[in-house]
């Protein structure tokens with residue numbers, strides 16, 4: 091399987107950072123980096139990561155099934171994760187979630203037809219003190235309101 095030179099460099103650095111026989115520790119970051127480049131975790135990627143880390147494809151598949159941040163479904167260029175756990179729920183997280191679904195015209199784990207946005211309702215993302223919170227790719231947005239979400243999405247659309 092062929093990756094970009096940048097991703098190959100990340101893989102090499104990761105695999106070297108663990109002692110011999112411990113390359114399995116690189117599985118999660120390798121999958122995350124590759125998912126960023128490919129848009130999803132494919133079967134071919136699972137095979138490749140298994141080969142490079144010396145574990146079985148079944149073990150890599152178990153990791154993919156466990157971690158919700160790893161996805162076998164293609165995501166949008168901007169993956170919006172909205173927390174509806176207790177702190178966010180109490181401060182408008184559910185309204186925010188419903189507003190996002192209406193604005194983008196998609197539901198949980200769906201992608202807009204142009205491939206630009208995907209939505210996911212998630213458990214606590216560790217930003218309870220700034221609830222309601224959401225994440226776009228790796229970037230956090232705090233104290234969100236439907237109006238702030240509209241501005242955020244409109245600005246991302248302009249950046250496309």
Ligand code: FES
Nearest residue numbers: 173178214217218
């Ligand atoms: S409950 Fe939403 S960030 Fe923790």
